[in-house]
Amino acid sequence: MFKRILVANRGEIALRVIRACREMGIETVAVHSEADRDAPYLELADEAICVGPARAADSYLRIDRIISAAEIGNAQAIHPGYGFLSENAHFAEVCRSCDITFIGPTPEAMQRLGDKNSARALARAAGVPTVPGSDGLVTSEEDAVRIARSIGFPVLLKATAGGGGKGMRVAANDLALAGAWQQASAEAQAAFGNPGIYIERYIERPRHVEIQILGDQHGTIVHLWERDCSTQRRHQKLIEESPSPRLPEATRSAMCAAAVRLATVAGYHSAGTVEFIVDQQDNFYFIEDNARIHVEHPVSEMITAIDLVKSQIRDAAGEPLGLTQDDIRPRGHAIECRINAEDPAANFRPCPGRIDRIIAPGGFGVRFDSHATTGYVVPPNYDSLVGKLIVHQPTRREAIETMARALRELRIEGVRTTVPLHLDLLASAAFHEARIDTTFVERWLAGASS
Numbered sequence: 001m002f003k004r005i006l007v008a009n010r011g012e013i014a015l016r017v018i019r020a021c022r023e024m025g026i027e028t029v030a031v032h033s034e035a036d037r038d039a040p041y042l043e044l045a046d047e048a049i050c051v052g053p054a055r056a057a058d059s060y061l062r063i064d065r066i067i068s069a070a071e072i073g074n075a076q077a078i079h080p081g082y083g084f085l086s087e088n089a090h091f092a093e094v095c096r097s098c099d100i101t102f103i104g105p106t107p108e109a110m111q112r113l114g115d116k117n118s119a120r121a122l123a124r125a126a127g128v129p130t131v132p133g134s135d136g137l138v139t140s141e142e143d144a145v146r147i148a149r150s151i152g153f154p155v156l157l158k159a160t161a162g163g164g165g166k167g168m169r170v171a172a173n174d175l176a177l178a179g180a181w182q183q184a185s186a187e188a189q190a191a192f193g194n195p196g197i198y199i200e201r202y203i204e205r206p207r208h209v210e211i212q213i214l215g216d217q218h219g220t221i222v223h224l225w226e227r228d229c230s231t232q233r234r235h236q237k238l239i240e241e242s243p244s245p246r247l248p249e250a251t252r253s254a255m256c257a258a259a260v261r262l263a264t265v266a267g268y269h270s271a272g273t274v275e276f277i278v279d280q281q282d283n284f285y286f287i288e289d290n291a292r293i294h295v296e297h298p299v300s301e302m303i304t305a306i307d308l309v310k311s312q313i314r315d316a317a318g319e320p321l322g323l324t325q326d327d328i329r330p331r332g333h334a335i336e337c338r339i340n341a342e343d344p345a346a347n348f349r350p351c352p353g354r355i356d357r358i359i360a361p362g363g364f365g366v367r368f369d370s371h372a373t374t375g376y377v378v379p380p381n382y383d384s385l386v387g388k389l390i391v392h393q394p395t396r397r398e399a400i401e402t403m404a405r406a407l408r409e410l411r412i413e414g415v416r417t418t419v420p421l422h423l424d425l426l427a428s429a430a431f432h433e434a435r436i437d438t439t440f441v442e443r444w445l446a447g448a449s450s
């Protein structure tokens with residue numbers, strides 16, 4: 001097992017990894033930018049190394065500086081967390097060439113799955129349903145129109161290098177498509193340095209359901225069931241839960257089996273997530289694979305009692321998973337609310353600043369994963385996630401009740417947060433009755449749904 005691990009991330013996920021390492025008796029090296037110099041979780045690491053100024057491109061994304069920090073700090077492995085360098089196959093390769101273990105899948109598997117258009121082709125080859133659409137990248141406006149007509153409008157244009165909903169455009173007809181193709185391509189080039197665009201049929205009011213995968217280097221791949229992340233606003237997830245409400249058992253098992261098939265053909269190990277959308281007739285379609293730990297991983301941990309971060313570390317050290325699919329029995333219902341320093345009343349404007357007081361909730365079935373403490377200053381330079389509140393109860397109804405109680409108990413003073421939004425969402429009839437799809441929050445915010 002490793003003696004010392006460098007955590008190449010910040011905020012709650014850096015703390016999550018440090019906690020796992022402390023429990024495993026592994027020392028940690030934390031890295032931080034100048035903006036995160038005073039972050040309280042740094043004290044829990046055995047060493048903290050500054051890797052540059054606030055701008056992520058000059059610090060957390062600088063491969064040379066992260067590698068130097070690992071060498072100076074004597075770390076044998078690097079945990080990338082999520083975001084930043086976590087899905088960068090080149091970084092994983094550099095780690096390998098420097099004899100530092102990258103805690104995640106191989107660079108080859110990351111490459112096979114990282115490009116969304118290639119991942120779609122791999123999924124099709126593995127017999128995993130994909131959204132009807134183009135066979136490859138669309139290289140001209142004429143091509144786009146021809147393909148869109150053959151699959152039927154509305155269509156969705158997507159960036160092959162995409163992430164975070166950037167570079168996606170819906171087009172309802174030929175005319176809209178011409179403009180959308182130009183815009184999507186330019187946006188993809190600007191955001192990802194790759195203008196490649198492919199086309200999918202736009203599925204109306206889908207649910208977003210993803211399967212958690214876990215594999216080792218000895219050929220074992222299992223799934224940890226699904227998470228429903230349909231409660232999103234502008235393609236940003238707000239609430240995640242497991243099991244997915246209203247998903248027929250046959251669909252659930254077919255999705256889990258499909259995810260395992262894809263991970264198997266991709267030569268995958270470590271933790272990852274296979275994302276699907278499910279239409280109103282319960283047909284499911286693969287949309288992308290994320291070869292890393294997910295923000296919402298605690299939901300799967302709660303229902304399966306498996307620590308995903310520790311599993312990643314053991315796998316990276318070459319240990320077998322020691323689990324079979326039959327060992328993974330989901331229990332109860334888990335819900336996670338992402339608590340962001342944003343003002344829901346002001347169009348979700350980010351609200352960085354000093355947290356004057358924070359009181360974390362507790363009690364049976366409540367988990368609060370947060371790096372924020374009283375006096376912590378939320379920097380303006382990164383995403384505004386200040387914590388994740390997770391509950392686990394025998395049923396969905398009880399989980400909603402516990403979440404509402406815990407949200408009321410959670411006090412964050414000094415910055416505005418999404419806590420009031422979550423309370424309103426949980427109280428809505430649509431959420432209670434699980435009439436959720438990826439568009440319901442926006443309709444509900446507009447007052448169209450109760």
Ligand code: ADP
Binds near residue numbers: 163200203206287288
């Ligand atoms: P990103 O990598 O940018 O997050 P995804 O491919 O994961 O992009 O899609 C993000 C979200 O967009 C999904 O959660 C879903 O809400 C929506 N979406 C993706 N593909 C489709 C589609 N074909 N039809 C309708 N909505 C879609």
